[in-house]
Amino acid sequence: MTDIAVAEPLVPVPVGPVPDDPAPVRRPGLLHALVHGRGLVGLVLVGAVVLLGVLGPLLAPYGPTEQVAGANLLGPGPGHWLGTDELNRDIWSRTLYGIRADLVVVFAAVPVGAVLGVLLGLVTSWWSVTDVIAQRAFDLLLAFPALILGILLTAFLGPGLLTVGVVIVALEIPVFGRLVRTAVRTVREMPFVEASQVVGAGPAWVLRKHVLPNSLEPLTVQLAVSMSVAVFVEGAMSFLGLGVRPPHPSLGSLIKDGVRLLHDAPTFAVGPLTVVVALVLGLLLISQSLSEARRA
Amino acid sequence: MSPAVPTHPRRRLRRLAAATVAALTLVAATACSSAVDELKNTSGERQEGGTLRVGALQDIIPARIFTNSSDGTDLLISSVYDSLIDYPLDKLEPKPSLATSWELSQDGTQLSLQLRDDVKFHSGRPFTSKDVEFSIKTWADPVWTVQLQRTAAAITGFDTSDEHAITLTFAHPLSNIFDLLDMLPIIDSESIDQLREGKAFVGTGPFEFESWSPGAKLTFQRNDDYWRGKPSLDGIDVSVIPDPQAQVSQLRAHQLDVILGASYRDFETLGKDDSFHVNKWEGAESQVYVGTNVTNPALSDVRVRQAIASALDRTRVVDEVLRGAGVPISLPWPGYSPAYDEKANATYDYDLDKAKALVDEAKADGVMIPKLPLTYPSEAPIYGSIAQIVQADLAKIGIEVELDPQENAQVVQQLIGAKFPGLWILRHAYAHYTPSTLAVSAYPFNADHNASLYVNPDYKAAAEKVWKQKAGEVDPADYTALNEQLLEGSFLLEIAIILPQNATSARVHDLGETKRGEPVLYDTYLTK
Numbered sequence: 001m002t003d004i005a006v007a008e009p010l011v012p013v014p015v016g017p018v019p020d021d022p023a024p025v026r027r028p029g030l031l032h033a034l035v036h037g038r039g040l041v042g043l044v045l046v047g048a049v050v051l052l053g054v055l056g057p058l059l060a061p062y063g064p065t066e067q068v069a070g071a072n073l074l075g076p077g078p079g080h081w082l083g084t085d086e087l088n089r090d091i092w093s094r095t096l097y098g099i100r101a102d103l104v105v106v107f108a109a110v111p112v113g114a115v116l117g118v119l120l121g122l123v124t125s126w127w128s129v130t131d132v133i134a135q136r137a138f139d140l141l142l143a144f145p146a147l148i149l150g151i152l153l154t155a156f157l158g159p160g161l162l163t164v165g166v167v168i169v170a171l172e173i174p175v176f177g178r179l180v181r182t183a184v185r186t187v188r189e190m191p192f193v194e195a196s197q198v199v200g201a202g203p204a205w206v207l208r209k210h211v212l213p214n215s216l217e218p219l220t221v222q223l224a225v226s227m228s229v230a231v232f233v234e235g236a237m238s239f240l241g242l243g244v245r246p247p248h249p250s251l252g253s254l255i256k257d258g259v260r261l262l263h264d265a266p267t268f269a270v271g272p273l274t275v276v277v278a279l280v281l282g283l284l285l286i287s288q289s290l291s292e293a294r295r296a
Numbered sequence: 297m298s299p300a301v302p303t304h305p306r307r308r309l310r311r312l313a314a315a316t317v318a319a320l321t322l323v324a325a326t327a328c329s330s331a332v333d334e335l336k337n338t339s340g341e342r343q344e345g346g347t348l349r350v351g352a353l354q355d356i357i358p359a360r361i362f363t364n365s366s367d368g369t370d371l372l373i374s375s376v377y378d379s380l381i382d383y384p385l386d387k388l389e390p391k392p393s394l395a396t397s398w399e400l401s402q403d404g405t406q407l408s409l410q411l412r413d414d415v416k417f418h419s420g421r422p423f424t425s426k427d428v429e430f431s432i433k434t435w436a437d438p439v440w441t442v443q444l445q446r447t448a449a450a451i452t453g454f455d456t457s458d459e460h461a462i463t464l465t466f467a468h469p470l471s472n473i474f475d476l477l478d479m480l481p482i483i484d485s486e487s488i489d490q491l492r493e494g495k496a497f498v499g500t501g502p503f504e505f506e507s508w509s510p511g512a513k514l515t516f517q518r519n520d521d522y523w524r525g526k527p528s529l530d531g532i533d534v535s536v537i538p539d540p541q542a543q544v545s546q547l548r549a550h551q552l553d554v555i556l557g558a559s560y561r562d563f564e565t566l567g568k569d570d571s572f573h574v575n576k577w578e579g580a581e582s583q584v585y586v587g588t589n590v591t592n593p594a595l596s597d598v599r600v601r602q603a604i605a606s607a608l609d610r611t612r613v614v615d616e617v618l619r620g621a622g623v624p625i626s627l628p629w630p631g632y633s634p635a636y637d638e639k640a641n642a643t644y645d646y647d648l649d650k651a652k653a654l655v656d657e658a659k660a661d662g663v664m665i666p667k668l669p670l671t672y673p674s675e676a677p678i679y680g681s682i683a684q685i686v687q688a689d690l691a692k693i694g695i696e697v698e699l700d701p702q703e704n705a706q707v708v709q710q711l712i713g714a715k716f717p718g719l720w721i722l723r724h725a726y727a728h729y730t731p732s733t734l735a736v737s738a739y740p741f742n743a744d745h746n747a748s749l750y751v752n753p754d755y756k757a758a759a760e761k762v763w764k765q766k767a768g769e770v771d772p773a774d775y776t777a778l779n780e781q782l783l784e785g786s787f788l789l790e791i792a793i794i795l796p797q798n799a800t801s802a803r804v805h806d807l808g809e810t811k812r813g814e815p816v817l818y819d820t821y822l823t824k
Contacts, residue, residue: 067688072616087684247684260541
């Protein structure tokens, strides 16, 4: 029989901060990033454009398709701040209504695409068979550049704002699906997930309680990036005549008209272009600031 | 001396990027300015040969090569083919071309033509009277959907016993026989199958077809054995550029010498610049119109169609879209046409009250007017603008319209097949020819079968009457009757006469135009 010698009695480890140890630095939250520095600039830019769009009907002196007698391709002036187009329509009013068309696309189609992509990514990447199928489907969608996909879908659906929305949803599903898949594969290997599975947690519970909350930050960053891409896609599709149908305005169709009349009315495109730049830049700044805050 | 502070890599990258952008801007500006300078510094000295670079909006479609339905086709026809006679732009007076002289019989049912004996096809085969017969029979074949098919089919006899003379016998007098001879290209029978496939276009014209890349390019080379003498140019390169703005940009950048498609506003702007010439072709007019499918329940009521006619602000279209290069009309005829009637031409002057009253009257009688589709070609810039003006005009009288821009090829297909569901906007020609040509031949007017599906025995009788008279001897009263039918039926609502335009760089000289509206490049030359 062996005797066990105890050198000294066991002392319980003290709970709470260790004396003289510096307090752990809390990283700034995403909200903090949005109201400081470039995040704030982005928020102001996007906020200004959104405000213009929301208040458009109150701010616009004319209807978006109203043709003002005798006001043919006028330059900027007191009656028409941004001038008129070749069909006598007030460009300022059309720009305000054009913003609304873009906002619908940005704030409806992108979230829809994101939600669908996240759900697909979450559900399919847990099991290897569904994962392979979903990833190949995502590969297929990602193989098409945005505009080619736009042209392809327009051939079936016809041009219009709805088609632009469908294109953007189709573009965003694989992006968000892939992002969530990465999170699933990382998080499910973590000890706390294994622990929860040991005590009987099923896949749905794990995905909902562990995986999804741990994926939200990168998804938020991607959401802002995707919104800026959506502005670009709408602009490009309308520029090519695949987007909003005449006579209704969108920022892309206004830029198209402005470019066509660049020689006769060089200021025509300035308003819509400024708005697009503000929206894209603002959303990119927001995504950058969120991304940096996440990495901090 | 303090040591140099090493630059931060990111800052260096920014500087490099800024320098690159500045350099690219400078290069681009230099390139643009040098191109413009090159244009302005033409010496005016005639250049021997050279290739003319032309921008066309629409490509050719071999199966519709004889339908005058695209600017690419027009250029091909005028460059590769000759016709038997040519009309000058300012009158309907036949001038010799492949036919040197002609004689119409007293009753107007026979025409004898003497043909040139020194003409060869591009293949080297001599041109004979058999080729005239073949060409007329080809046009009479409905498979080619030629607009003057009925007139060609009315030629029932061909005496080709003499290789260099032909006598044509008609089923009845044809008032528009010389219109047919002006429009009919003389086609090579041996290569008709290749023509159908777009592989060969063999004629007797000043340029030989060289190659065709569908949707991209057409090339032609000079016909050194051309019977009128060798053309000045070595060849023609036609680029299909569906975007009018891109055509204007390429003309400004000296990448094109001639552009066939641009907006009238662009033509107006180019005309103010000494570096370019803008040509307006009086005598080759076309007409822009709103077509109606009269089988559409809303449009089957003539009051609705007449209301639309009265609601069209034609003056605004002419002033703002055509930039003054047009004339508002209710009837298709230009002022010099034998069918022109000034009073009748003002029948549908802009009158919203009258239009509104007609719509109200129709609605009171139970006519439902749902949202009507308005189809138009998306490529040509004037149609989109006119369509939106028409949409706004009709909204004022309570008729809602949904714009339906489509590719030109699809629109032409619907025109030929009479498949438009509601309204459409297009151009037609032929009103500057003998009036019967319009009434019995043009797709939108053909009294037998038109794009509006308008069937009316009185209209058909009026059209046939002006058609079946001896050329040059039509009774003016019959034109009055035809005009009445056109106005009463109102199946086709004229907006304006349009003067065709094209623009060239200052290096291009002596560009011509046929009455058919095709560019003539035989005399064209370039300066250095």
